[in-house]
Amino acid sequence: xxxxxxxxxxxxxxxxxxxxxxxxxxxxxxxxxxxxxxxxxxxxxxxxxxxxxxxxxxxxxxxxxxxxxxxxxxxxxxxxxxxxxxxxxxxxxxxxxxxxxxxxxxxxxxxxxxxxxxxxxxxxxxxxxxxxxxxxxxxxxxxxxxxxxxxxxxxxxxxxxxxxxxxxxxxxxxxxxxxxxxxxxxxxxxxxxxxxxxxxxxxxxxxxxxxxxxxxxxxxxxxxxxxxxxxxxxxxxxxxxxxxxxxxxxxxxxxxxxxxxxxxxxxxxxxxxxxxxxxxxxxxxxxxxxx
Amino acid sequence: xxxxxxxxxxxxxxxxxxxxxxxxxxxxxxxxxxxxxxxxxxxxxxxxxxxxxxxxxxxxxxxxxxxxxxxxxxxxxxxxxxxxxxxxxxxxxxxxxxxxxxxxxxxxxxxxxxxxxxxxxxxxxxxxxxxxxxxxxxxxxxxxxxxxxxxxxxxxxxxxxxxxxxxxxxxxxxxxxxxxxxxxxxxxxxxxxxxxxxxxxxxxxxxxxxxxxxxxxxxxxxxxxxxxxxxxxxxxxxxxxxxxxxxxxxxxxxxxxxxxxxxxxxxxxxxxxxxxxxxxxxxxxxxxxxxxxxxxxxxxxxxxxxxxxxxxxxxxxxxxxxxxxxxxxxx
Numbered sequence: 225x226x227x228x229x230x231x232x233x234x235x236x237x238x239x240x241x242x243x244x245x246x247x248x249x250x251x252x253x254x255x256x257x258x259x260x261x262x263x264x265x266x267x268x269x270x271x272x273x274x275x276x277x278x279x280x281x282x283x284x285x286x287x288x289x290x291x292x293x294x295x296x297x298x299x300x301x302x303x304x305x306x307x308x309x310x311x312x313x314x315x316x317x318x319x320x321x322x323x324x325x326x327x328x329x330x331x332x333x334x335x336x337x338x339x340x341x342x343x344x345x346x347x348x349x350x351x352x353x354x355x356x357x358x359x360x361x362x363x364x365x366x367x368x369x370x371x372x373x374x375x376x377x378x379x380x381x382x383x384x385x386x387x388x389x390x391x392x393x394x395x396x397x398x399x400x401x402x403x404x405x406x407x408x409x410x411x412x413x414x415x416x417x418x419x420x421x422x423x424x425x426x427x428x429x430x431x432x433x434x435x436x437x438x439x440x441x442x443x444x445x446x447x448x449x450x451x452x453x454x455x456x457x458x459x460x461x462x463x464x465x466x467x468x469x470x471x472x473x474x475x476x477x478x479x480x481x482x483x484x485x486x487x488x489x490x491x492x493x494x495x496x497x498x499x500x501x502x503x504x505x506x507x508x509x510x511x512x513x514x515x
Numbered sequence: 516x517x518x519x520x521x522x523x524x525x526x527x528x529x530x531x532x533x534x535x536x537x538x539x540x541x542x543x544x545x546x547x548x549x550x551x552x553x554x555x556x557x558x559x560x561x562x563x564x565x566x567x568x569x570x571x572x573x574x575x576x577x578x579x580x581x582x583x584x585x586x587x588x589x590x591x592x593x594x595x596x597x598x599x600x601x602x603x604x605x606x607x608x609x610x611x612x613x614x615x616x617x618x619x620x621x622x623x624x625x626x627x628x629x630x631x632x633x634x635x636x637x638x639x640x641x642x643x644x645x646x647x648x649x650x651x652x653x654x655x656x657x658x659x660x661x662x663x664x665x666x667x668x669x670x671x672x673x674x675x676x677x678x679x680x681x682x683x684x685x686x687x688x689x690x691x692x693x694x695x696x697x698x699x700x701x702x703x704x705x706x707x708x709x710x711x712x713x714x715x716x717x718x719x720x721x722x723x724x725x726x727x728x729x730x731x732x733x734x735x736x737x738x739x740x741x742x743x744x745x746x747x748x749x750x751x752x753x754x755x756x757x758x759x760x761x762x763x764x765x766x767x768x769x770x771x772x773x774x775x776x777x778x779x780x781x782x783x784x785x786x787x788x789x790x791x792x793x794x795x796x797x798x799x800x801x802x803x804x805x806x807x808x809x810x811x812x813x814x815x816x817x818x819x820x821x822x823x824x825x826x827x828x829x830x831x832x833x834x835x836x837x838x839x840x841x842x843x844x845x846x
Contacts, residue, residue, distance in 0.1 A: 252652075256648075257660060267681075283689050341562060344570070362583035385568060415557070443671065486677070487675075495670065502665070
């Protein structure tokens with residue numbers, strides 16, 4: 225991404241309308257962006273609308289009167305802080321596990337010459353392609369037998385070491401010079417020391433990318449938490465929101481305003497993290513997808 | 516299988532070639548060889564120790580369930596077997612036979628096909644257009660545009676689906692309101708058998724466009740500037756340049772984007788779960804949703820396992836087909 229293309233070279237432009245073309249492209253791109261952003265804007269603004277504005281026709285974009293009553297009503301009916309905490313704990317644990325386990329295997333695949341390495345790598349690549357649908361039924365039975373339904377362990381373990389993370393870390397660790405590791409080995413360093421003290425500090429950008437990807441995909445994960453929790457106290461945010469949205473008794477409390485408030489609370493942390501760290505996303509996708 | 520394996524496998528091969536492989540044949544072992552590296556044995560042990568956490572988790576929570584799903588699909592695994600899995604009765608291919616006589620499942624299959632056949636080309640096409648636009652036309656504020664188009668990808672699907680449901684609401688929704696202000700009556704999108712599926716597709720395109728866009732931008736930046744320059748000097752029109760130079764060179768990216776989008780769309784679950792619950796009258800029931808219901812609402816887990824495998828075979832078949840069809844035939 226860092227390779228900046230030379231902007232509009234002064235090369236001969238034979239094809240006309242170039243003076244008009246620039247602004248026109250900006251207009252098109254801006255309109256496209258507006259369409260993309262419309263649902264977010266609608267959500268964010270509607271969360272602060274009164275009932276009157278919510279049902280107004282034609283629709284009102286800017287609330288005529290800003291109110292927090294949707295949030296009050298939502299927090300009254302749903303234990304949002306509990307769900308927030310659950311999501312945070314699960315996503316946090318999944319991320320820590322992935323950072324450690326994926327890096328370990330990534331290091332072994334990139335830098336250790338062990339018998340069976342290519343087979344392990346083939347396994348990782350195969351794991352990248354298996355859809356979750358193929359596992360969830362027996363996984364539920366297994367977790368039930370292990371007594372892990374409605375526990376954090378049950379929510380974390382199936383995602384504790386993702387193939388994507390291994391692949392990403394392996395790709396990055398290959399660029400660490402072998403000479404560095406050889407020198408450490410000659411000095412008598414253990415493999416763990418080399419991994420933890422030499423390689424890990426060198427691949428911090430990759431660790432950042434992996435952190436964001438793992439955290440967000442865990443935060444957004446829906447089907448497994450939906451299956452692995454029965455007790456509302458263990459719901460994650462998406463499960464709580466979906467359950468609430470599909471609850472036929474919900475309208476008593478005020479309907480759409482509350483739902484938009486809830487969606488805003490779920491989405492806002494994600495968007496903030498994304499905008500703050502967006503650089504790492506494009507890097508990660510480019511590395512994992514293209515190379 | 517997926518294009519990710521391509522470059523990765525190449526990488527593995529080069530690494531393999533650079534290093535002395537551990538000797539395999541006895542002949543090789545008899546050749547006196549001073550190990551340049553300290554302890555191949557040590558690396559062997561360390562390699563396996565470093566692999567252990569992943570392999571244990573992979574075996575327990577991935578490999579075992581994959582095999583178990585297959586075994587379950589040949590049994591009448593039901594609610595009572597959740598606590599006593601080994602008491603499920605073997606029923607041979609009954610579940611698979613039943614599937615293809617099950618109108619609901621066949622509806623789900625054709626709905627999923629509809630979703631993929633319309634949704635994937637739309638996503639790829641729009642993703643390509645946005646990538647071309649942002650890569651060639653936009654110099655200032657490029658990051659701003661990119662972040663904007665990519666933002667839906669990172670948002671929680673459930674929240675996005677809840678918002679879209681409100682946007683499309685026939686009474687208080689945004690689209691209906693705008694339509695009525697213009698003097699038209701918008702259809703009840705999610706309540707109509709005709710419009711429900713296109714609405715879900717629209718949302719999926721909105722959500723996944725960013726992924727495709729980022730892939731294409733990366734692909735476009737890999738197109739050598741000299742090639743385009745040469746085409747331009749030879750008098751190629753922008754359209755010719757796009758059609759004859761850019762798009763053919765983007766072929767590997769297009770293949771990758773198509774494969775991952777198709778796999779994602781074949782597994783579509785959250786959108787119908789939140790927005791329509793499969794309705795009206797099963798018009799948005801997808802295979803994943805049908806499987807979820809059979810498995811976790813009715814606990815017909817043997818039957819649902821058969822569905823999971825049928826879907827998996829379909830996914831593998833389509834992926835292989837796409838790799839064949841879209842592969843660069845010039846080489």
